[in-house]
Amino acid sequence: DAKTTQPNSMESNEEEPVHLPCNHSTISGTDYIHWYRQLPSQGPEYVIHGLTSNVNNRMASLAIAEDRKSSTLILHRATLRDAAVYYCILSPNNNDMRFGAGTRLTVKP
Amino acid sequence: GAVVSQHPSWVICKSGTSVKIECRSLDFQATTMFWYRQFPKQSLMLMATSNEGSKATYEQGVEKDKFLINHASLTLSTLTVTSAHPEDSSFYICSALQGRDEQYFGPGTRLTVT
Numbered sequence: 001d002a003k004t005t006q007p008n009s010m011e012s013n014e015e016e017p018v019h020l021p022c023n024h025s026t027i028s029g030t031d032y033i034h035w036y037r038q039l040p041s042q043g044p045e046y047v048i049h050g051l052t053s054n055v056n057n058r059m060a061s062l063a064i065a066e067d068r069k070s071s072t073l074i075l076h077r078a079t080l081r082d083a084a085v086y087y088c089i090l091s092p093n094n095n096d097m098r099f100g101a102g103t104r105l106t107v108k109p
Numbered sequence: 110g111a112v113v114s115q116h117p118s119w120v121i122c123k124s125g126t127s128v129k130i131e132c133r134s135l136d137f138q139a140t141t142m143f144w145y146r147q148f149p150k151q152s153l154m155l156m157a158t159s160n161e162g163s164k165a166t167y168e169q170g171v172e173k174d175k176f177l178i179n180h181a182s183l184t185l186s187t188l189t190v191t192s193a194h195p196e197d198s199s200f201y202i203c204s205a206l207q208g209r210d211e212q213y214f215g216p217g218t219r220l221t222v223t
Binding site: 101 | 113115141143145152153154155158200202203204206210211212213214215216217219
């Protein structure tokens, strides 16, 4: 399985942008980059996914490096409700999701 | 978005008893459902993949006779923890796949075995 590396934790101030990095130097050509987040005592929530091009949705933006060996999840204006563990997952399809340790995001008011 | 529910949200059972957890896709049909387990302060670990009408595929190290999975319909999968022990206490989370879309996760079931 292709592995990802994320910082254990990050802090952000409320209403400021947050850039959550993910390194995946062994990504294969068919791997999609998926991002999920998990709030305390809840199931994971889908955030965004992409293959090569940058992606935007109502929750976040995903910036993918040209060589695809890294990506960044961008929350444009962090809110207290964005405090969660964010997981970056590589998978060629939606059938095989392996969760790593993720990044615990703390949002300070 | 697609909604997945789990029942119960929490359960306490005595050691040696069995407990069943239900996972339902409420507004879509899911040909594939997944079961994960999450211990405190750890990440999710995939336990098994369940396809409607066929036997589940278990991950290495997961006892299929202990964790019985049934996916009898396109909207329901059940996980039965048989002869539960305190070490089975965990947060059990299911997810459902809608076509080629993303996996949608349930809210989780917290199992405590006393």
